[in-house]
Amino acid sequence: MTLHRLLAAGVLLLASAASSAFDFKSVGNTPIVLYDAPSLKGNKLYVAPRGMPVEVVISYGEWVKVRDFNGDLAWTEARNLSARRSVVVRNPKAAVHATADEAGPVVMLADKGVILELVDPQVTTWVKVRHKDGTTGYIKASDVWGI
Template identity: 65%
Template sequence: MLSAPLRLRLIAGSILMLASCTAFAFDFKTVGPRSVILYDAPSAKGGKLYIAPSGMPVEVMLSYGEWVKVRDASGDLAWTEARGLSARRNVIVRVAGARVRAAPEENAAVLMTADKNVLLELIDPEAGPWVRVRHRDGISGYVKAADVWGI
């Protein structure tokens, strides 16, 4: 049987842990102007998994000193140095033929169709049923949030 003070500490610790988990929101970043190496551990001595190209969106899962654990669009987890990431936001198209529209509505004019895995710059990070994006050719409009990854 646990003593009353120990039980109280366990309950308080559990509440704090749950509160910190719900308050923490994952953060999306983009690989900066230079490609970065993704490792299996938070160290340059770790095993090299692959090179992430400039502009690739990643989800930051955990920070550990100067290193961050990230998830890519396919769900793979890896470590990279935080300094290689940018606050600029890109998204990647998850479906074939995602339509970028002139307004955030289904009957708005189609400005372009983006193939699967095309990178789009996220102009407005407010998540809703539609997000505002810009293609590298300068075309900007709205795409369904469900059709892209990185928000």
């Protein structure tokens, strides 16, 4: 009987791990204040710029706890976030190519911290992105955070 319980517990653990996919959103059209608690009375930690990607960790009423590119946790009102996706470049001088290929022409170099709009949510080794100046291309998924 103990073996069956152990097996059942293992199956439940695997099922819960598989169902916990990353939930990324982006800061909406205006910069937002991030707080240390789910309340406007909480301490203001910093201002997140428009379009910044965040990972939603947990929802609490009208508030969400988010993780940013640096791994820092903070709270914001859920209404401040957009389903429109973006990514942030994690490596200096990351190449954005015209095609999803290392041999494709480089259309721009994006420095660490640059926010790019995610054009196609289908992620493989390459991610299709757009810079705010309109330049569109493909960047290695390993060069960005937010997917």
